[in-house]
Amino acid sequence: MKTAIFAVALAAAAPAVTHSDSILTICIYAFLMGALAVSFNFIFGLTGQLSLFHAAAFGLSAYVSVLLVTRLHWGFWISLILAVLAAVIVAAAVATLCFRFKLREFYFAIVTMALSEILRLWIQNWYELTNGTLGISFVQKPEIWTPYGYITVSSSTSWYFVSLTILVAVSALCWRLQQSWVGRAFSAIRLNEQLAETMGIDVFAYKFLNFVLGSALAGLVGVFYAFYTGFVEPDYLSVTQSLDIVAMVLLGGVNSVAGPILGAFILTALPHVIDMGAEVRVILYGVVLIVVILALPKGLRSLVGRERHAT
Amino acid sequence: MIQVVVTQMLNGAIVGALYGIVALGVTLTFCITGVVNFALGAFMVLGAYFTWWCHEVAGIPYIPSVFLAVLAVSVLGYLADAGLFRFTRNHLVNGLLVSIGLISIVEASVLLIWTATPKNLSYVLPGVIRVAGISVSQIKLVISAALVAVVAATYVGLTRTWFGRSAFAYAQNPEAAMLMGVNTARLETMVFVYSTSLAALGGGLYASLYSIEPSLGGFYILKGVEAAILAGVGEVLGSLAGGVILGISENVGSIYLPSALRDAYGLVFLILILLLKPAGLFGGKK
Numbered sequence: 001m002k003t004a005i006f007a008v009a010l011a012a013a014a015p016a017v018t019h020s021d022s023i024l025t026i027c028i029y030a031f032l033m034g035a036l037a038v039s040f041n042f043i044f045g046l047t048g049q050l051s052l053f054h055a056a057a058f059g060l061s062a063y064v065s066v067l068l069v070t071r072l073h074w075g076f077w078i079s080l081i082l083a084v085l086a087a088v089i090v091a092a093a094v095a096t097l098c099f100r101f102k103l104r105e106f107y108f109a110i111v112t113m114a115l116s117e118i119l120r121l122w123i124q125n126w127y128e129l130t131n132g133t134l135g136i137s138f139v140q141k142p143e144i145w146t147p148y149g150y151i152t153v154s155s156s157t158s159w160y161f162v163s164l165t166i167l168v169a170v171s172a173l174c175w176r177l178q179q180s181w182v183g184r185a186f187s188a189i190r191l192n193e194q195l196a197e198t199m200g201i202d203v204f205a206y207k208f209l210n211f212v213l214g215s216a217l218a219g220l221v222g223v224f225y226a227f228y229t230g231f232v233e234p235d236y237l238s239v240t241q242s243l244d245i246v247a248m249v250l251l252g253g254v255n256s257v258a259g260p261i262l263g264a265f266i267l268t269a270l271p272h273v274i275d276m277g278a279e280v281r282v283i284l285y286g287v288v289l290i291v292v293i294l295a296l297p298k299g300l301r302s303l304v305g306r307e308r309h310a311t
Numbered sequence: 312m313i314q315v316v317v318t319q320m321l322n323g324a325i326v327g328a329l330y331g332i333v334a335l336g337v338t339l340t341f342c343i344t345g346v347v348n349f350a351l352g353a354f355m356v357l358g359a360y361f362t363w364w365c366h367e368v369a370g371i372p373y374i375p376s377v378f379l380a381v382l383a384v385s386v387l388g389y390l391a392d393a394g395l396f397r398f399t400r401n402h403l404v405n406g407l408l409v410s411i412g413l414i415s416i417v418e419a420s421v422l423l424i425w426t427a428t429p430k431n432l433s434y435v436l437p438g439v440i441r442v443a444g445i446s447v448s449q450i451k452l453v454i455s456a457a458l459v460a461v462v463a464a465t466y467v468g469l470t471r472t473w474f475g476r477s478a479f480a481y482a483q484n485p486e487a488a489m490l491m492g493v494n495t496a497r498l499e500t501m502v503f504v505y506s507t508s509l510a511a512l513g514g515g516l517y518a519s520l521y522s523i524e525p526s527l528g529g530f531y532i533l534k535g536v537e538a539a540i541l542a543g544v545g546e547v548l549g550s551l552a553g554g555v556i557l558g559i560s561e562n563v564g565s566i567y568l569p570s571a572l573r574d575a576y577g578l579v580f581l582i583l584i585l586l587l588k589p590a591g592l593f594g595g596k597k
Binding site: 101103110279 | 347536
């Protein structure tokens with residue numbers, strides 16, 4: 001806990017030290033991806049469901065908010081709420097389908113992957129609305145209230161604080177839930193579903209809650225990600241994007257909140273720090289992924305500190 | 312109209328046979344090593360590019376080129392198994408991630424060496440056959456026949472030889488198979504390498520039909536996994552049938568429904584199968 005507060009304080013002070021736009025940009029991407037990885041780990045690390053729908057929830061909310069702001073000229077905040085609500089509704093439908101039919105492990109992963117691909121193809125081919133594979137570029141930025149009045153979040157420094165806030169909020173929520181009796185019910189389902197059911201845990205209800213909440217958080221991150229980059233495209237929903245999130249979580253270490261953040265930082269910053277061609281970066285990404293999976297099956301988190309949570 | 316439908320069905324069946332050969336690799340690897348090997352897509356790309364290189368650059372005739380490519384990819388498959396996948400046996404998520412890492416490496420390397428420009432093999436076997444107003448190119452017929460022959464040979468090999476039966480035994484009960492004298496470590500490696508060579512063969516044959524590009528592996532492995540699940544994981548002949556059904560439903564579906572969504576039809580089919588008959592179309596009791 002102390003370490004976490006210290007890390008947040010350190011991160012909050014960082015812009016005072018560096019004014020380098022590129023460092024801030026890397027940090028913003030890493031914070032947002034970190035929040036996304038934490039929300040994925042909320043599903044995968046706690047109840048053990050390998051959801052490949054995560055990027056779809058992320059991308060769906062991004063599209064809904066962007067379309068509301070650019071086509072209907074609604075405000076950012078109302079669009080944000082509706083976009084997260086859209087992710088909740090779709091995730092609830094997916095969860096009902098998968099968990100009512102009791103899909104497990106590999107089959108759950110395949111069905112969520114298929115559903116997210118269908119969603120991506122649908123968005124990609126609704127050309128009049130979404131501009132197809134070209135995506136939508138836009139200039140609108142959110143406005144937030146500060147003690148100094150309303151400001152438009154457009155500079156790197158302001159985005160730095162916004163993304164840091166999201167990361168902290170998402171992590172704190174996931175951490176708090178993990179520590180609570182709800183989190184223990186999630187873990188019980190992961191460790192032994194039948195036993196959990198016997199102990200009186202409503203497996204369907206908890207899996208449903210877990211999946212919908214995790215997807216809603218992914219949607220929240222997706223909206224901010226889209227407004228930071230000022231661009232959405234169907235690839236936001238691709239399976240590759242989902243697998244990238246899985247890679248971040250496993251790289252850092254499952255079942256802790258710090259692990260996914262660490263993994264997200266490494267995989268996001270790595271291509272920026274090392275300056276070389278796009279192909280070499282992808283090769284390096286693959287090598288790092290393989291080496292970590294094979295050499296450190298519990299993730300990089302296992303190198304630092306001991307695990308506090310027994311499960 | 313009926314001609315259009317029949318032509319599309321034939322085209323679908325040929326593409327579907329290619330899905331089927333990848334699906335066979337997916338099914339075999341999954342049953343024996345417990346890993347869904349997405350890297351088969353990468354091996355398919357390598358098979359296609361090696362064939363192209365042998366034929367177009369080194370000037371070797373087409374059929375020996377395919378054999379050389381399959382051989383080279385099998386060696387790579389063996390190295391990948393010995394160096395990487397040996398450590399992910401029966402660990403689905405780790406195997407998945409390692410194969411994703413491998414796809415990234417292979418795809419980027421192919422891009423580096425041969426660039427993103429699609430490569431075309433010069434016509435291996437020109438000419439078309441016309442029957443009742445429906446024309447099919449000869450090469451497509453020959454390749455479909457070759458794919459069917461390979462799947463049939465695999466089926467015979469698995470059901471009629473000692474080694475094949477030991478693979479079935481292992482898939483049913485690894486410990487019992489081990490006690491009966493099956494060298495399980497060697498079996499796993501051989502099945503893994505055989506699957507990669509099937510994918511390489513698919514790639515080599517694909518190269519004579521369509522132009523090749525680095526991203527085709529990712530597309531075909533998804534279709535292969537779909538076809539394998541559609542048929543029922545573990546079904547040898549079923550994987551070919553699953554691929555053909557998938558290919559035909561996509562091609563015929565795109566006549567009547569928007570063709571931009573053709574990739575979605577197979578997915579809808581897949582979801583329905585998994586929800587209603589999880590053992591697959593041809594699978595018996597699970």
